[in-house]
Amino acid sequence: MPVSPATLAEARRLRDIFAAKGAQVVKADVLQPAETLLDLYGEDIRGRAYLTADPLRGEMVLRPDFTVPVVQMHMDSHADPARYTYSGKVFRKQDRDEARANEYVQVGYEVFDGQNPVAADAEVFAAIAECLEGLPVRPATGDIGILMAAVRGLRTTEARKVALVRHIWRPRRFKALLSRYGAPAHPRAVLAADDPFADLGPGIGLRSRAEVAARLDALRADAAAPPIARDEIALIDAILGLRETAPHVLSALRDIAVDMPAISAAVARMEARMDAMATRGIDVDNLEFEGSYGRTSLEYYDGFVFGFYASDRPDLPPVATGGRYDALTAQLGQGRAVPAVGGVIRPDLVVSC
Helix, strand or coil, rough: CCCHHHHHHHHHHHHHHHHHHHCCCCCCCCEEEHHHHHHHHCCHHCCCCCCCEECCCCEEEEEEHHHHHHHHHHHHCCCCEEEEEEEEEECCCCCCCCCCEEEEEEEHHHECCCCCHHHHHHHHHHHHHHCCCCEEHHHHHHHHHHHHCCCCCCCHHHHHHHHHHHHCCHHHHHHHHHHHHHHCCCHHHHHCCCCCCCCCCCCCCCCHHHHHHHHHHHHHHHHHHHCCCCCHHHHHHHCCCEEEEHHHHHHHHHHHHHCHHHHHHHHHHHHHHHHHHHHCCCCCHHCCCCCCCCCCCCCCCEEEEEEEEEEECCCCCCCEEEEECCCHHHHHCCCCCCEEEEEEEEEHHHCCC
């Protein structure tokens, strides 16, 4: 699909703004190894990505974003701090709305800074806001890190907490799991049996007997676990239901932290981020914050998240999005994590605003 001259010109303008802030201009191959993306995002990415098979390189994918290849490149460089910018097409299948583009240009700004992550959050948000200054757009923010801290602080088994964290980005599944873990268990007869393999025929499946036994042990342990307390579930629901200006949300979160101390550090980071954003000229008093914001984005966001939306065009996708993805750097860096935050702008939507 050809890109309009206006979109290309806007992409260059945006990339030049980021480069002027000290970002190194980088490029990424259009074809990326699919194995890395599938490991990171799970099989869900197959529904949105264009996959192909290469006889020498194996399964490949048309890049669905730039973040993964940029992180891989950065982790090889060992630079800290570092800033990068890029411009190019990304590719996403659209299975519900054929009017939405399945290939479009992204311009991005990524900051890897382990010295002051809160200041880096504010820097990226302010840089994106500067690029969109004068346009009829409204910002929205959230913080996946607060919800993750709340889940990890629940008084329940580690296995249940891991499952809930894994499904944070799948709201329906998360809600169903939380509801199930909050109800008394009803062990099935097979779980209570002394030997579930008694009188069974030969195994014909792909799983070994040891794998099946381990799964049954896990199910027994889960069935024996006491339900998550109703007051804790209510606090999770309260966090997800928050939708107000940032100062009001901060006040509400402080109240919630009294009963759920596990979120205290994440709430303190939010307050420090708001101060850093205000220092950069962001009107935090009127900045929208949603407790559930960012939960339907790609799963690598694990902290501050944000987006900018066309005020007069609710039918359009976000003009810009971004967030913090520290855990992704640990995965791609084989355990060596580097605090990282970034954002992307769609120049075609900037032109349309």
